[in-house]
Amino acid sequence: MLIATYLNHRVQAQQKPTPEKHAFSIQQCIDFAHVHNVQVKNALIDYQIQVQTNRGITAGALPSINGSISSTYFPNIPVQVFPNFISAATYGVLVQEGVKNGSGQPITSPSDFGYVSAAFGSKWNASAGVSLTQVVFDGQVFVGLQARRASLDYAQKSAALTEEGIKVNIYKIYYQLAVSKTQMEQLDANLVRAEKLLHDSKALFDNGFQEKIEVDKASVQLANLNTQKLKLQSNIDNGYTGLKYLLGMPISDTLVLTDKVTEEDIKDDLLQTQEYNYSDRKDFQVLTLANDLNRFNVKRYKFTNLPTVNLSSNFAKQAYRNTFSYFGKGDWFSSWNIGLSINVSIFNGFQKQASLKKAQLQFQQTQNQLEYLKIGIDNDVVQAQNVFHESVLATNYQKKNMELAEQVYNQAKKKYETGVGSNFEVTSAQSDLITAQTNYVSALYDAITAKIDYLKAIGKLK
Numbered sequence: 001m002l003i004a005t006y007l008n009h010r011v012q013a014q015q016k017p018t019p020e021k022h023a024f025s026i027q028q029c030i031d032f033a034h035v036h037n038v039q040v041k042n043a044l045i046d047y048q049i050q051v052q053t054n055r056g057i058t059a060g061a062l063p064s065i066n067g068s069i070s071s072t073y074f075p076n077i078p079v080q081v082f083p084n085f086i087s088a089a090t091y092g093v094l095v096q097e098g099v100k101n102g103s104g105q106p107i108t109s110p111s112d113f114g115y116v117s118a119a120f121g122s123k124w125n126a127s128a129g130v131s132l133t134q135v136v137f138d139g140q141v142f143v144g145l146q147a148r149r150a151s152l153d154y155a156q157k158s159a160a161l162t163e164e165g166i167k168v169n170i171y172k173i174y175y176q177l178a179v180s181k182t183q184m185e186q187l188d189a190n191l192v193r194a195e196k197l198l199h200d201s202k203a204l205f206d207n208g209f210q211e212k213i214e215v216d217k218a219s220v221q222l223a224n225l226n227t228q229k230l231k232l233q234s235n236i237d238n239g240y241t242g243l244k245y246l247l248g249m250p251i252s253d254t255l256v257l258t259d260k261v262t263e264e265d266i267k268d269d270l271l272q273t274q275e276y277n278y279s280d281r282k283d284f285q286v287l288t289l290a291n292d293l294n295r296f297n298v299k300r301y302k303f304t305n306l307p308t309v310n311l312s313s314n315f316a317k318q319a320y321r322n323t324f325s326y327f328g329k330g331d332w333f334s335s336w337n338i339g340l341s342i343n344v345s346i347f348n349g350f351q352k353q354a355s356l357k358k359a360q361l362q363f364q365q366t367q368n369q370l371e372y373l374k375i376g377i378d379n380d381v382v383q384a385q386n387v388f389h390e391s392v393l394a395t396n397y398q399k400k401n402m403e404l405a406e407q408v409y410n411q412a413k414k415k416y417e418t419g420v421g422s423n424f425e426v427t428s429a430q431s432d433l434i435t436a437q438t439n440y441v442s443a444l445y446d447a448i449t450a451k452i453d454y455l456k457a458i459g460k461l462k
Contacts, residue, residue: 021254026174029247030167036248037166043159050155057144061135069128071326077119084113122320129316129335136311136340139303147296154289161282166246168456173243175448178261180236183441187229190434193409194222197430200416201423214423221427225434263399266447267392276381278374280459287370294363301356305345313338377457384454391447398440405429405436 024032034040091109099107135141198218204210244255278284317332345352412429415421455461 019250019252019254021256022249023256023258025257025259026171029170029174029243032249033166033170033247034163037163037246038248040159040163040166041248043162047152047155047159050151054148054151057141057148060138060141061145063132063134066131067129068131069126071124071126073324074121074123074125077121077123079117079119081115081117084116086116087113122322124321124324124326126319126321126326127316129314131314132312134311136309137306138308138310139306140300143296143300143303146299147293150289150292150296154286154293157282157285157289161286164282164456164461167461168452169246170243171452171461172449173239173246174257174259175261175452176445177236177239177243178257178259179441179445179448180232180239181257182261182444183437184229184232184236186437186441187225187232190430190437191222191225191229193413193430194218194225197423197426198222210423217423217427221430261444261448263395263444263447266395266444266451276377276458276460278377281377282459284370284373284377284459287366287373291363291366291370294359294366297359298356298363301352301359304352304355307342307344310341310343311339312341380457381454384450384457388447388450388454391443391450395440395443395447398436398443402433402436402440405433409433 022028022032088109091107091113094107095109101107198215201210201215201218205212205215240255241251244251244253247255249255279288313336315334315336317334319326319330319332321330409426409429409432412421412425416423416426452461
């Protein structure tokens with residue numbers, strides 16, 4: 001019975017949660033990932049870890065108070081051996097006073113009195129005390145205190161940089177799926193046209209006005225469109241799965257995208273060159289803070305050459321008993337001391353000089369990286385801007401081309417329906433229309449991606 005109950009609990013614990021349905025805009029996706037994406041969560045935990053690290057640094061500048069209590073039992077009290085000074089003193093008095101022995105002769109002092117052994121102490125000893133230590137001056141501790149704010153900012157900006165990388169991927173997948181809706185609508189419209197063409201071709205063939213090959217051509221085109229739809233649907237399904245994984249959402253949940261893609265949203269007055277600052281970029285902010293931390297590191301090693309000053313104090317109570325009765329009769333003897341220590345490093349095998357030089361070189365590295373990153377940002381902005389301009393122009397061109405292809409198809413269809421056109425003209429026009437639609441959708445997505453990359457390059461991706 002117990003085993004059955006245990007297994008039942010185990011099965012219930014392993015059951016997946018009930019699937020939920022989410023209808024999300026792009027901003028809601030970003031907000032959801034901020035809470036549920038594992039990489040983002042761990043980056044935020046890194047910030048909390050740095051908070052606790054700072055608390056440890058602060059503790060180095062605060063007083064340290066420790067209490068202790070101990071009891072010692074001696075089954076055999078330690079024996080100490082020392083010269084027999086008691087006999088020497090006694091004989092000295094006897095000789096000085098001229099005392100005689102039993103034979104009537106004056107007492108003389110022996111040449112060697114030997115040693116005396118005696119057990120000093122008590123069976124039970126106890127001690128209870130409190131000690132206090134306080135750093136009065138330590139350059140490394142003070143530099144650590146100064147660097148706390150920069151360390152927290154570095155952890156925070158690193159988390160923001162991680163989140164930005166996740167955000168870029170969410171934007172791209174979300175809008176790819178949004179564009180795929182337009183692509184699926186176009187494909188469904190083409191399927192309706194292809195089915196109508198096949199129906200008309202069969203009717204003409206049945207009445208002897210068309211050859212069998214025209215029917216086969218229409219059938220092939222319809223089959224190709226159905227295959228294309230299956231592939232598109234598979235890509236869409238995989239896209240939703242990938243997006244849910246990126247958001248940290250259970251794969252079994254249902255996700256519905258509420259935002260749509262329009263050309264106006266893509267352009268959004270971004271064709272005009274925008275001013276940008278290096279400090280707007282998350283990676284530049286992180287590297288700047290890393291540079292600041294390396295500067296503190298150099299300062300820390302410079303301060304290792306300065307003396308350190310520490311204050312200490314100890315207070316204790318001690319008791320000595322022959323039985324375990326500390327809290328009965330008997331005294332507790334007090335002791336108290338206050339000390340000030342100054343430590344000066346005289347020579348340490350050039351270790352401090354090597355550490356300082358290493359810190360200076362690391363500081364120089366981050367300065368070089370900052371200068372190189374500025375060039376990289378300029379390059380990213382120019383390239384992203386060029387690609388964005390070209391993508392917007394390509395979208396406009398492909399839209400006009402798609403509209404023209406649709407007009408050509410409609411004209412070919414009318415000619416075919418009035419008997420002055422051929423099935424070949426219709427199928428050819430529809431193939432051109434499908435190609436134009438595909439190119440337009442591809443250009444639309446390229447423009448969206450280019451916009452995201454451009455906003456990231458100038459540090460304005462929200």
